[in-house]
Amino acid sequence: MRKLATVGFVLILMLVFSLQADNFFNLRNFSELSFNAAFLGLLALGLSFVMIGGGIDLSAGGIVCVVAILCSRFSFLGTPGIVVVVFGVVCGAFFGLCNGLLVSRAGLTEFVTTLATGILYQGLGLLFAFRDTGKLSGTLVSMGITNKSYLALGGRFSALFGARGALKDFHLMTVIWIVLAVAMYFVLRRTNFGLRTYAIGSHPKAAEMSGVDIRRVKTIGFVICGAFAGLASAFLVANMSAANASLGSGYEFQAIAACVVGGIALGGGKGDAVCALIGSVFLVTILNGLYKFNIPTYWSYILQGVIIIVATVFDASFASFARRLRERRADRASGEEAMRL
Template structure:
């Protein structure tokens, strides 16, 4: 009886730690918002908040797709290059006279194909995800420069295409359309990850791939689909960014993979795989966006901003490793 009684308080403390762990990213976001608002009251201006969310939408879309990848213990370094290449191809299709909706579908489909290629290298080629996507990151970036000849793709057909322009610059009910796309994507991927068999397979793959295989999970097919999702989401983000800028820049998306990874890790997803939530990724993207926006409002040099973001990522990684050891 005494042993049972001694274990009860321990169980309660464990539950408290779990709650704090899950609420940590949200508490960090709230504290960051309060701090930035105190230093710059302009931060909470409605126009700035909408602009902040519109900027966050691109990173969040990339991060939603990569969350699946990191939950399996993998990584996708090619998302920034996929963003640039699919954005350039979509813009060129519009310039060639194709309808905006068709160019968007082609861009997202190509992103899915590129992601599928990454998945094939990892699942069937047995290549380490880091090395495979590092290689394809270089290949896709080089392909972007070849395709664009190193020059931005722009023109009146892009500027005057209502459908394409609306994706990145339109408003619906006074809210920038990219924000609505981000929210819809979040709901879809939240349900897929947390309420479907595919989501359970993703967690199982990240927890123990061999055990998942023995349990009947088609690990190769699941891995292939996960990287396909990552590529498609990067492409969608690239199309929105191209629409917002009214041009496709050959160097678009540079280092975007770092912001996406930072958002996911800060949101509580383990780099070792098997642990994390889609809601945490959204909160992490908001933290990164708030940090960027706040430093811009405070007039902090972009050089120092890189240092601050690096420190934040390092802290998040160290916390993640400490959790794994606990």
């Protein structure tokens, strides 16, 4: 229901944009749109694990930043592109692990901790960015990537495998994103870990009484979140063929907005990977549309903030409406039963 509503909204938006802006409905724009959606989508996908588990992670932007720098430096060693990407994922997972351990083992508040680590990781990215100066000062330089096989991974399909069919204009990351979204849907819905993630998000006490190790599930959630941010960052750098340390700020907010719009509730226990996917498409479509209408970018900030609040209000009122409906139905049922008895 909720998903269909969002998808419907996306389609209406696309229709409106296509009719109103002449440069919206074309393959080039869709390829660009899908790339942006994929980047945000990967972040949201990782974040969905934390959010379904009842948590929040504000460090995604920081992880994107530091992994971008690490990947670009790593690529100078001349390693194959795929190794760089794997390296990025591992780095991201490591930073996620740090978050997870701080939150679950040291017992710190999640949003303050990840807010701090987010700033910390961004700073760490800067630290790695100053290559040879040896001094913690000076201005930042973008590092141009020269590693060919790495750069190819950020490009379109046609660049990788030659021109082939309808997919050729889309990016590798887009395809990977969709594959992973489907995979994560199954991880969340069909594995023991997924089950336990929902359990700790929906009713942690009951989960604990059933023998679920909450701290472990939480930590793994953060690791997955970090790994996805790392993956997204590795592809982004390859696509932009340069990394700089100002990358990544604000992405954590976009990712949260995407999840919330898609229907992953802030309290936890609701939504799934498809929600994250739809939410990212929604957000990116709107941002893209604004861009096509030549609406100044600052509107996008306003819109994102408003979207989070509106989506939360909508979900809350919808949930209370559904509950009332259910109670009324239960009342009627028990009333009938009482009459029979």
